[in-house]
Amino acid sequence: MAWRRISQLVIGLACVARAAAGLAADDCTQTGDDCVRVGGWNFSVGLGAGVRTNPLVHTQDIPLVIIPQVSYYGRRFFLDNLDLGVTLAEGESNTLSLIATPGYDRVFFYRSDLQNIFVNGVPFSAEVASSPHSTYNSQTGTLNAEFPSRPRHVTYLAGPEWTFDFRGISGQLDYVHEITAQDHGDEIRGALGIPLGQLWGTWSTNVGFTWKSSAIVNYYYGAPGIYAGGSAFDPFVKLGYVRPLGGKWKLTGFVEYERLGNAIANSPIVAQHHVTTAFLGASYVFRK
Amino acid sequence: MRRVLACISLSMIPPVNAAITTPEEPGIQLDISPKICTLGSSDKQCETTVHAQWHATHEESLCLVIVMRPDVKRCWEHYSEGTYTIELTFTDDLTFQLRDLSLERVLASEVLHVIREAIRYRHKRRQPWNIFS
Numbered sequence: 348m349a350w351r352r353i354s355q356l357v358i359g360l361a362c363v364a365r366a367a368a369g370l371a372a373d374d375c376t377q378t379g380d381d382c383v384r385v386g387g388w389n390f391s392v393g394l395g396a397g398v399r400t401n402p403l404v405h406t407q408d409i410p411l412v413i414i415p416q417v418s419y420y421g422r423r424f425f426l427d428n429l430d431l432g433v434t435l436a437e438g439e440s441n442t443l444s445l446i447a448t449p450g451y452d453r454v455f456f457y458r459s460d461l462q463n464i465f466v467n468g469v470p471f472s473a474e475v476a477s478s479p480h481s482t483y484n485s486q487t488g489t490l491n492a493e494f495p496s497r498p499r500h501v502t503y504l505a506g507p508e509w510t511f512d513f514r515g516i517s518g519q520l521d522y523v524h525e526i527t528a529q530d531h532g533d534e535i536r537g538a539l540g541i542p543l544g545q546l547w548g549t550w551s552t553n554v555g556f557t558w559k560s561s562a563i564v565n566y567y568y569g570a571p572g573i574y575a576g577g578s579a580f581d582p583f584v585k586l587g588y589v590r591p592l593g594g595k596w597k598l599t600g601f602v603e604y605e606r607l608g609n610a611i612a613n614s615p616i617v618a619q620h621h622v623t624t625a626f627l628g629a630s631y632v633f634r635k
Numbered sequence: 636m637r638r639v640l641a642c643i644s645l646s647m648i649p650p651v652n653a654a655i656t657t658p659e660e661p662g663i664q665l666d667i668s669p670k671i672c673t674l675g676s677s678d679k680q681c682e683t684t685v686h687a688q689w690h691a692t693h694e695e696s697l698c699l700v701i702v703m704r705p706d707v708k709r710c711w712e713h714y715s716e717g718t719y720t721i722e723l724t725f726t727d728d729l730t731f732q733l734r735d736l737s738l739e740r741v742l743a744s745e746v747l748h749v750i751r752e753a754i755r756y757r758h759k760r761r762q763p764w765n766i767f768s
Contacts, residue, residue, distance in 0.1 A: 375756035385755035420757055427760050437758060444760075510761040517761040540763030553763040 395628010402619040450502035452567040532562030548590030556582045568614035579608025600627040662692040665743035690716035702730040
């Protein structure tokens with residue numbers, strides 16, 4: 348059923364994107380902030396200091412020290428860190444792709460999750476909290492029964508992605524379904540990137556959300572007979588700053604605040620209603 | 636007496652360009668190697684050794700020149716064949732010509748083509764959902 352919905356969405360969006368692509372001339376003639384060379388690898392690494400808070404009980408925040416970034420763009424295929432995709436239609440302002448992207452919530456349970464490694468670049472031997480046994484209920488402030496330990500496997504979600512650019516504002520809307528036979532859940536990811544202007548550098552803000560179906564919420568935060576949540580809506584806002592330092596170096600900083608939906612925040616293994624991520628450092632582009 | 640005139644100079648030779656339309660001499664053949672220089676995406680210019688070789692059915696007095704490169708000129712008098720090797724740096728097609736000693740008549744010509752790798756660009760993925768974008 349989910350794949351039927353995805354295929355219907357893809358066909359519909361492909362028509363829209365094809366129409367837009369037909370109207371707009373391709374404005375990419377050289378490598379820049381918005382354009383990239385087809386067939387080339389792009390590497391960059393951020394070195395600095397930062398942290399991502401971990402909302403789970405009895406867990407430590409996740410340090411951000413090294414943030415490697417890698418991407419490859421073929422004519423249709425692309426690799427964007429841990430995301431894979433095929434661009435179905437591309438215009439000057441609209442792009443429709445099919446993407447596969449890892450499930451995000453596992454980062455809080457396993458420090459060794461690739462998304463954490465990609466964030467800080469340091470392989471960790473110890474896991475943060477593969478399955479918290481602590482059962483502090485943040486809502487009631489009481490201790491509950493033992494929370495059963497169980498693994499959360501790496502999951503991938505796939506589906507259509509529509510991105511656009513309108514007067515400098517970039518947008519992204521994904522509808523993805525879990526394809527690795529773990530939770531069979533769905534996510535909708537949407538966000539806008541809004542430039543704020545220049546003040547000793549370039550400032551921008553991102554606002555967006557993630558909607559997670561109950562299947563995903565319960566795969567990570569639920570326990571049979573103890574806690575079952577519904578779907579969750581997680582909005583976020585981010586403030587970003589970039590300043591060229593000369594050569595291929597840039598000063599980069601950002602702060603992001605994500606509020607967890609009630610279905611997640613009410614879980615007995617969740618202690619905080621939010622996740623805050625902050626980083627300040629220098630990034631180096633190896634090839635551009 | 637046969638005499639080989641070889642000079643690579645900034646001499647005051649008449650400007651050699653493609654405007655001369657005299658038909659080429661059928662009995663003279665010019666060959667160059669390589670015939671193509673391929674530039675990669677990171678290459679700005681070709682730097683290569685070019686080997687030119689000619690032969691004729693009869694003895695000829697002629698000069699080998701490159702169009703728009705007055706610094707290159709090699710001449711032979713009363714020869715039926717000749718070779719010439721030169722290191723060249725260039726960004727566009729080079730036209731090698733055999734001309735008579737007055738440089739007015741084109742006897743044979745060959746083109747060394749420059750082919751640039753076709754570079755395509757596309758939009759990066761817009762990903763405001765990603766905290767690191």
